[in-house]
Amino acid sequence: MTSPSDLIQGFHRFREEHFADEDALYKQLVHEGQTPKILVVACCDSRVDPALVLDCAPGDLFVIRNVANLVPPAESRGSGRHGTSAALEYGVRILGVEHIIILGHAHCGGISSLLKGVDATNGQETYINSWMRLAEQAQKKVQSEIPEASVEDRERACEQQAILSSLENLMTFEWISEGVATGKLALHGWYFDIEHGQLLRYDPTTRGFAAV
Numbered sequence: 001m002t003s004p005s006d007l008i009q010g011f012h013r014f015r016e017e018h019f020a021d022e023d024a025l026y027k028q029l030v031h032e033g034q035t036p037k038i039l040v041v042a043c044c045d046s047r048v049d050p051a052l053v054l055d056c057a058p059g060d061l062f063v064i065r066n067v068a069n070l071v072p073p074a075e076s077r078g079s080g081r082h083g084t085s086a087a088l089e090y091g092v093r094i095l096g097v098e099h100i101i102i103l104g105h106a107h108c109g110g111i112s113s114l115l116k117g118v119d120a121t122n123g124q125e126t127y128i129n130s131w132m133r134l135a136e137q138a139q140k141k142v143q144s145e146i147p148e149a150s151v152e153d154r155e156r157a158c159e160q161q162a163i164l165s166s167l168e169n170l171m172t173f174e175w176i177s178e179g180v181a182t183g184k185l186a187l188h189g190w191y192f193d194i195e196h197g198q199l200l201r202y203d204p205t206t207r208g209f210a211a212v
C-alpha cells in the first residue's frame, strides 16, 4: 500500500467483504448504531493501529489517535482546540463506553523527540514540542530515576511512564472520575512492544508492566 490508488483498490476489497450480503456487520451497525464498549487512546504511529493489533471488528473500538497517545488534563473549554478531550467526552458521555485503554508503544517518535528536547528543532517551538509537554513530568521522573540508563531504556521507561500520566489526567475529567468511582468505567494502561511482539499491561498492585 504505497499510493492512493492502492487504497482505492483496498476499499473495493473491503466493500466486497463487508457489504456483500444482507447480514453484513456494517448493515447491523448502521441500523442499530455503534455501541463500542471500549475506548482506546493510541498513537498516530502507522505501526500501532489498535483494531489491527488487537484483532477487532468494525464497531468494536472507539479510537482516539494522537502523537504519543497522550491525554491532556481537563482544562477551561475557552482555550485551545481540545480534540482529544472532545473525543473522550463523546465516548464516555454519549456512547457510554465501559473501558478506556491508553495504548502506548515501543519506539515512539513522540517520546523520542521529548527526550531529545527542543534542541533537536534548533530551539524552535513546534506543535510537537508543545504537545509533548504533556509528558514532561514522565520525562523528568525517568531522568531522575535512571539518568545513566541507555537512550533505549530511558525511552522505554518514558513511554510507559507517560501512559501512567495519561491515566492520571483521565481522572481530572469529572465524568470519568465519577464513572470510575461508581464502577461503570475502568481505566487500563497497555504497552505494545512492536520490537518483540508483546502486549504488556500495567498492574497497579505491582506498579509495573507485565506481558499478557
Ligand SMILES: [Zn+2]
Pocket: 043, 044, 045, 067, 068, 069, 105, 107, 108, 109, 110, 111
Ligand atoms: Zn508513538
